[in-house]
Amino acid sequence: MNERNPFWQLLLARMREFGREPEVLFWVFGFPILLAVGLGIAFRNKPAERVAVAVLISADSGALEKTLTECKDLDVSRVSEAEAAAQLRLGKVALVVVAGDPPEFRFDPTRPDSLYARQRVDDALQRAAGRADRFAPRETVVSEPGGRYIDFLIPGLLGMNIMSGGMWGVGYAIVDMRSRKLLKRLIATPMRRAHFLGALMTSRVLLVFAEMLLLLFFGWLVFDMVLQGSLAAVALLSTLGAFVFAGLGLLVGCRAKKVESVSGLMNLVMLPMFVFSGVFFSAERFPAAAQPFVQALPLTALNDALRAVILEGEGLSTQLSQIVILAAWGIVSFALAGRWFRWL
Amino acid sequence: MKAAIRCRELRKTYAAKPPVEALRGLELEVREGECFGLLGPNGAGKTTTVEILEGLVEPSSGEVELLGTTWKEGERALRERIGVTLQETRFADKLRVDETLRLFASFYPRGRSVDELLAAVGLSEKRASWVVNLSGGQRQRLAVACALVGDPELLFLDEPTTGLDPQSRRQLWDIVRELRARGRTIVLTTHYMDEAEKLCDRVAIVDQGRIIAQGSPAELIRSLGGDHVVEFALEDPNQTAPETCLTLPSVRSARREGDALLLTVSEPHVAIPALLTLLAQSGAALARLTTRHASLEDVFVALTGRHLRDE
Numbered sequence: 001m002n003e004r005n006p007f008w009q010l011l012l013a014r015m016r017e018f019g020r021e022p023e024v025l026f027w028v029f030g031f032p033i034l035l036a037v038g039l040g041i042a043f044r045n046k047p048a049e050r051v052a053v054a055v056l057i058s059a060d061s062g063a064l065e066k067t068l069t070e071c072k073d074l075d076v077s078r079v080s081e082a083e084a085a086a087q088l089r090l091g092k093v094a095l096v097v098v099a100g101d102p103p104e105f106r107f108d109p110t111r112p113d114s115l116y117a118r119q120r121v122d123d124a125l126q127r128a129a130g131r132a133d134r135f136a137p138r139e140t141v142v143s144e145p146g147g148r149y150i151d152f153l154i155p156g157l158l159g160m161n162i163m164s165g166g167m168w169g170v171g172y173a174i175v176d177m178r179s180r181k182l183l184k185r186l187i188a189t190p191m192r193r194a195h196f197l198g199a200l201m202t203s204r205v206l207l208v209f210a211e212m213l214l215l216l217f218f219g220w221l222v223f224d225m226v227l228q229g230s231l232a233a234v235a236l237l238s239t240l241g242a243f244v245f246a247g248l249g250l251l252v253g254c255r256a257k258k259v260e261s262v263s264g265l266m267n268l269v270m271l272p273m274f275v276f277s278g279v280f281f282s283a284e285r286f287p288a289a290a291q292p293f294v295q296a297l298p299l300t301a302l303n304d305a306l307r308a309v310i311l312e313g314e315g316l317s318t319q320l321s322q323i324v325i326l327a328a329w330g331i332v333s334f335a336l337a338g339r340w341f342r343w344l
Numbered sequence: 345m346k347a348a349i350r351c352r353e354l355r356k357t358y359a360a361k362p363p364v365e366a367l368r369g370l371e372l373e374v375r376e377g378e379c380f381g382l383l384g385p386n387g388a389g390k391t392t393t394v395e396i397l398e399g400l401v402e403p404s405s406g407e408v409e410l411l412g413t414t415w416k417e418g419e420r421a422l423r424e425r426i427g428v429t430l431q432e433t434r435f436a437d438k439l440r441v442d443e444t445l446r447l448f449a450s451f452y453p454r455g456r457s458v459d460e461l462l463a464a465v466g467l468s469e470k471r472a473s474w475v476v477n478l479s480g481g482q483r484q485r486l487a488v489a490c491a492l493v494g495d496p497e498l499l500f501l502d503e504p505t506t507g508l509d510p511q512s513r514r515q516l517w518d519i520v521r522e523l524r525a526r527g528r529t530i531v532l533t534t535h536y537m538d539e540a541e542k543l544c545d546r547v548a549i550v551d552q553g554r555i556i557a558q559g560s561p562a563e564l565i566r567s568l569g570g571d572h573v574v575e576f577a578l579e580d581p582n583q584t585a586p587e588t589c590l591t592l593p594s595v596r597s598a599r600r601e602g603d604a605l606l607l608t609v610s611e612p613h614v615a616i617p618a619l620l621t622l623l624a625q626s627g628a629a630l631a632r633l634t635t636r637h638a639s640l641e642d643v644f645v646a647l648t649g650r651h652l653r654d655e
Binding site for chain 1: 398399400401420423424428430432433434435436438439443444446447448449450451452453474490494
């Protein structure tokens with residue numbers, strides 16, 4: 001491209017500054033990958049766990065213990081009356097069985113593993129006592145890519161990155177330039193302001209594309225993640241997200257003169273979205289009363305739409321309400337930023 | 345000669361409690377092709393004045409005419425014809441010198457080449473350095489180069505040498521002189537009187553938002569009535585009052601400064617013997633006596649009773 005093209009030179013300057021900042025490169029590209037690796041390992045799908053149960057030692061506990069030991073998913077130990085209560089309380093065993101007719105189960109019904117243990121022990125003892133099962137159900141084991149935590153996580157990380165990238169890459173960058181008097185110096189030239197803002201936006205879109213491809217490629221390479229929908233739809237949503245959060249960044253940075261004050265403001269804007277917008281867990285978990293607020297956040301809309309396309313293969317036409325929410329945030333942000341923006 | 349800048353009755357009041365009157369009816373005229381200096385202490389209104397002239401700050405009232413037009417008439421066209429350095433611009437740390445210049449050059453429809461500019465400000469060897477690795481003087485020269493990319497008819501330099509070492513100051517002075525020789529109009533602000541005397545064809549002394557004197561450095565100094573300053577101190581500082589010295593031949597003014605008396609004198613060879621006779625008659629012993637040429641600093645002190653730089 002032309003050496004005397006101001007838009008190109010501004011874009012080039014922006015990309016160079018970005019590429020020459022190792023910490024920024026890490027936060028944009030390295031950090032989400034590390035998060036994906038860490039959380040992907042922590043919340044991987046584990047094989048069914050064995051449950052610890054104890055048999056209270058008594059004269060007739062031998063047969064009962066033998067029956068239970070034959071169950072593959074039970075860890076059976078023996079306890080005295082004195083130990084039984086303590087082991088239950090400390091969670092070392094999920095259930096204590098006392099032999100008798102009928103046998104007695106001691107457990108805390110609020111603990112999921114105790115309920116599970118009760119079910120298993122009951123089954124085993126009933127069968128040993130002669131209960132016949134009417135049928136053996138056909139079982140189909142499901143552990144397909146698409147339903148795992150990592151599948152849920154990767155689109156959330158992409159959304160989170162689009163948000164923080166827009167806020168830092170536009171909001172912080174603008175205030176930094178203002179505090180250096182670089183903005184003032186630029187408007188003392190014949191530079192067109194549209195070129196400046198256009199280059200800033202374009203640099204964001206280019207970076208968002210790079211982040212999107214990196215995260216999707218990484219998910220596929222390491223976690224066999226499958227992109228169900230079209231890449232073009234993901235790219236379009238990412239571009240829209242990049243513009244919306246660039247607009248929010250511009251709004252947050254429209255007046256601040258010091259980078260310290262804009263950092264605080266950005267955290268104030270981003271923190272609710274980190275928590276409520278379903279980056280790490282579903283936004284549906286918040287109570288119904290909070291949902292109108294949660295669903296109106298731009299990051300919730302972006303994450304929902306990205307997940308629908310990436311995980312469920314939806315097209316953009318089914319995500320219109322999310323797109324409308326995003327567009328509204330974008331339009332309002334740019335309009336307010338345009339009114340309040342200060343170059344000096 | 346045509347006027348490059350003309351402004352009348354410039355006022356600027358910043359909203360605050362109480363409101364700050366930065367400019368209180370400032371008038372000036374800069375001629376085409378001259379180097380014009382705004383000289384004054386910190387806070388006098390120099391930067392506000394140039395930033396109004398540069399179209400960066402809106403005056404509260406008053407008129408500004410630049411290169412035959414106004415900011416309202418044609419901002420962009422005007423921007424293409426002027427060059428600006430601000431007080432302390434910090435360019436992007438991790439852009440190279442030549443990259444920064446190419447960026448600024450791209451905003452102008454025509455101008456000087458990057459190589460030519462680098463040579464003009466003596467940064468050819470630093471062309472591939474990141475801005476963050478430049479010294480203060482080198483950064484200031486880069487700022488000047490960025491102001492020159494569009495080959496401006498009119499150049500504004502706001503405190504171009506503040507905070508620089510003597511060698512860097514002289515390098516900048518050479519750049520300004522060369523531009524002056526190319527027929528460009530230059531407006532610079534400074535609180536260094538020697539800078540104004542050495543570089544400027546004409547100087548306006550600014551104090552408290554007004555211009556209190558205007559003219560060539562030589563004219564302003566002549567207005568003191570004498571080109572020379574005789575400074576002396578007595579063993580007993582209270583022995584001679586300034587008023588006594590005013591009666592001596594060729595002494596135009598006298599003032600006390602610390603333990604010394606300063607006399608503005610037109611003919612030192614007449615004044616000094618008379619002074620020595622006076623002191624001998626009153627039996628006062630000299631602690632020291634020096635003479636020097638009068639400077640713009642003396643003009644400022646004569647006009648305001650204060651020094652340019654607060655000591």
